[in-house]
Structure formats: structure tokens, C-alpha cells
Amino acid sequence: MPAAASKKSFRKKRLVLLGATGSIGESTLKVLRAHRDKLELVAVAGRTNCAKLDAIAREFHVQHVGVFDEAAAHAAKKSGLFAGRKMHVGPAGLEELARLPAGDMVVAAVVGTLGLKPTLAAIKAGKDIALANKEILVLAGQFVMAAAKKHGVAVVPLDSEHNAVFQCLDGERREDVAKLLLTASGGPFRDYKRQQMAAVTPAAALKHPNWNMGPKVTIDSSTMANKGLEVIEAHWLFGLPAERIEVVVHPQSIVHSMVQFVDGSIIAQLSPPSMTFPIQHSLLYPGRADGVTPTLDFRKKLSLDFRPPNLDLFPCLRLAYEALRAEGAAPGAFNAANEVAVAAFLENRISYLDIPRIIEATLNRLPAVRLRNIDDVLDADADARLRAAEVVKKIKKR
Numbered sequence: 001m002p003a004a005a006s007k008k009s010f011r012k013k014r015l016v017l018l019g020a021t022g023s024i025g026e027s028t029l030k031v032l033r034a035h036r037d038k039l040e041l042v043a044v045a046g047r048t049n050c051a052k053l054d055a056i057a058r059e060f061h062v063q064h065v066g067v068f069d070e071a072a073a074h075a076a077k078k079s080g081l082f083a084g085r086k087m088h089v090g091p092a093g094l095e096e097l098a099r100l101p102a103g104d105m106v107v108a109a110v111v112g113t114l115g116l117k118p119t120l121a122a123i124k125a126g127k128d129i130a131l132a133n134k135e136i137l138v139l140a141g142q143f144v145m146a147a148a149k150k151h152g153v154a155v156v157p158l159d160s161e162h163n164a165v166f167q168c169l170d171g172e173r174r175e176d177v178a179k180l181l182l183t184a185s186g187g188p189f190r191d192y193k194r195q196q197m198a199a200v201t202p203a204a205a206l207k208h209p210n211w212n213m214g215p216k217v218t219i220d221s222s223t224m225a226n227k228g229l230e231v232i233e234a235h236w237l238f239g240l241p242a243e244r245i246e247v248v249v250h251p252q253s254i255v256h257s258m259v260q261f262v263d264g265s266i267i268a269q270l271s272p273p274s275m276t277f278p279i280q281h282s283l284l285y286p287g288r289a290d291g292v293t294p295t296l297d298f299r300k301k302l303s304l305d306f307r308p309p310n311l312d313l314f315p316c317l318r319l320a321y322e323a324l325r326a327e328g329a330a331p332g333a334f335n336a337a338n339e340v341a342v343a344a345f346l347e348n349r350i351s352y353l354d355i356p357r358i359i360e361a362t363l364n365r366l367p368a369v370r371l372r373n374i375d376d377v378l379d380a381d382a383d384a385r386l387r388a389a390e391v392v393k394k395i396k397k398r
């Protein structure tokens with residue numbers, strides 16, 4: 001490499017993007033296109049969508065490509081995709097990318113538990129983490145945060161609410177924080193009555209008023225299970241107990257979260273509901289640069305509403321708090337049961353109100369186990385999925 005080129009690239013932050021083909025991946029690429037002078041993509045990985053991965057690798061001149069699904073990787077290679085690039089296949093391939101010497105920061109945006117081991121591998125290799133994957137902290141928050149502390153790496157939250165809290169806390173002393181106020185849109189059913197909730201179909205639940213996201217997180221947003229997962233994430237990221245993390249329904253999704261301090265002052269972060277804002281902040285942190293999406297214009301009328309959440313209408317949120325207070329394997333079981341229930345709902349096997357029923361029944365059946373390491377975490381996850389699947393079967397028979 002010529003000296004001039006290596007000197008120039010030395011200043012760029014080199015990113016490994018795990019989960020390049022999903023909705024967070026797409027927004028991340030939008031930010032990267034606008035900031036090629038500051039950010040460089042050195043590796044991308046996805047689960048199965050090889051055609052899209054190949055297009056991204058060509059557009060950003062990425063040498064290292066990871067494909068989680070081994071059969072998909074094999075078929076892609078046979079059909080001539082990824083020519084001239086180094087491929088990293090399967091779970092081990094994702095871990096290789098996470099440790100890649102050329103990477104400074106790993107964007108953890110792969111959905112589900114398969115993001116867990118690569119993220120820990122990245123932390124142990126001293127890479128900073130931009131964290132989008134919720135399961136990582138919900139399942140293994142204690143292990144991930146302890147490893148980050150031990151290896152001196154920054155875990156910068158990319159989720160809009162946690163990124164907002166992160167921005168509000170910047171420069172503040174932790175002992176001055178009274179509580180976190182996580183905002184929630186409340187989803188499309190925030191004004192429903194309980195009887196109306198019983199008739200909700202997958203098609204209705206897949207229409208989110210403000211955010212454009214994948215199907216699983218859109219359903220989670222409509223049940224507020226997503227906010228429940230975010231409360232658990234916030235607990236690990238910011239080290240506050242459940243009773244000091246409050247959820248506020250804010251239908252416009254403009255205030256992405258707030259922090260209340262001991263003197264009663266409240267600091268908020270505002271931006272339009274686009275993921276490019278929190279993604280750009282976490283990738284460029286501690287710096288800032290021009291945004292890629294137009295921001296709020298206060299020369300036009302703007303109204304912001306806030307109200308407390310209705311826990312009777314959204315039992316998933318109540319159950320998430322209960323799981324967080326129960327600690328151990330309970331938060332992970334909340335996540336596992338919710339995933340099993342949402343998949344069954346999307347396949348029309350259960351009704352909408354069965355989703356919280358399945359979570360509650362799974363949490364009630366949980367054996368007391370001590371999680372000593374990541375393998376224990378993954379075992380507990382598999383066990384909770386089996387228990388939730390049994391509950392689904394019983395509900396179907398009714």
C-alpha cells in the first residue's frame with residue numbers, strides 16, 4: 001500500500017458490520033456512504049442473503065465477508081458471488097470477523113442469540129462495540145459488561161432509546177442520576193380497549209405508525225415487549241435497578257429518551273424517528289458530523305405528548321419488569337418465550353393476547369438455575385424455548 005493511502009486510512013474508524021443485510025444494516029450503510037472520509041467498512045456479515053452481501057461488498061470494496069448459513073455460503077460461492085474476497089463461514093466465521101485485526105469497532109446488528117459469541121469475541125480482542133442486538137444484553141448482560149470493563153472497550157448503544165440516554169449522560173456524574181425515562185411510541189394499539197386487542201391480526205400488528213422495522217420488532221413494539229427488552233438492556237448498560245427505569249408513552253417518537261437528575265432537572269434527546277441519528281452518533285462517537293437525514297424544524301408547529309403506559313393493556317411490559325427483578329435466567333426466558341410466541345402469532349397459530357400468556361406461563365415454569373458462563377446462558381435459552389413451545393401446543397388445543 002502506498003504511504004499516502006495508509007496514512008489517510010489510519011485516521012478512519014474501521015468497522016466490522018455484523019448484520020449488514022437487515023434494517024439496521026441498511027441504515028448503517030446510509031451513514032457510511034455519507035462519511036467515507038471518517039468511516040471505512042472492512043468486513044460485512046449476514047445470515048443468508050448472499051446476493052445483498054455481495055452487492056454491499058462490491059460497493060464498499062470490502063475484502064472480508066461472513067455468511068452465517070453454511071449452505072447459503074456454499075451455494076453463493078458456486079454461483080460466482082464473492083469472487084476475490086475472503087469468506088468467513090458459520091458461527092466460527094462471524095467470530096473471526098469480530099476479532100479481525102483490521103477492525104476498530106464491531107457493529108453488532110445480527111438478530112438473535114447468534115450475535116452473542118461474536119460480540120464477546122470482539123470485546124476480548126479489544127474492539128469497541130456499537131450495540132444494536134438486544135439479546136446480547138438481555139441474555140448475557142452481566143458477562144458482556146464485565147468483559148467490556150475488563151478489556152477496556154466502549155459499548156456504545158445504537159438503539160435509539162439507549163443512544164438517547166447515552167447522549168444525555170455524557171459528561172454527567174453517575175451518582176447524580178435519579179432515573180432513566182425510556183420513551184415508547186406505544187405502537188398502533190396504544191388507544192385500544194382490551195376487547196379490541198383480542199381481535200388483532202398479524203397484518204394489523206405489522207403496521208407501525210412511526211418506525212419502519214423488521215416484522216419481529218414491529219410486533220414487539222405493538223405488544224410493548226420491545227420496550228420491556230429495552231428496560232432490561234438499559235439496566236445492564238447504565239447500571240440502574242428496575243425501579244429507576246421508567247417507561248413513558250410518547251406517540252410522536254421525537255424524544256427518544258430522557259434522564260432525570262437528583263435535582264429534578266430532566267435532559268432529553270430529540271430527533272426525527274430515523275435510525276440514522278443514533279447510528280451515526282454511535283459510529284462517530286465522541287465526534288459529530290453533518291447528519292444524513294433532515295432534522296426537526298421548529299419553524300413549523302410541533303406537538304409532543306407524554307403519558308404513562310397502561311400495564312393492563314400491555315402485560316408484556318409488566319412481565320419484562322418482573323423478569324428483570326427475578327434476575328438469573330428470567331430475562332433471557334422472557335426473550336425466548338416472546339420470540340416463540342411471536343413466531344406462532346405470525347403463523348396464525350395463536351391469538352394476539354396469547355403472546356403475553358405464553359411468556360407468563362414460561363416464566364412460571366422456570367427452574368432455578370445459576371448462569372456461570374455463556375454456555376449456561378445458551379442452554380437456558382434453549383430450555384426456555386422448549387418450555388414456551390410446549391405452552392404454545394397446549395394453547396392451540398384449546
Ligand code: MG
Pocket residue numbers: 159160161230
Ligand atoms: Mg428502540
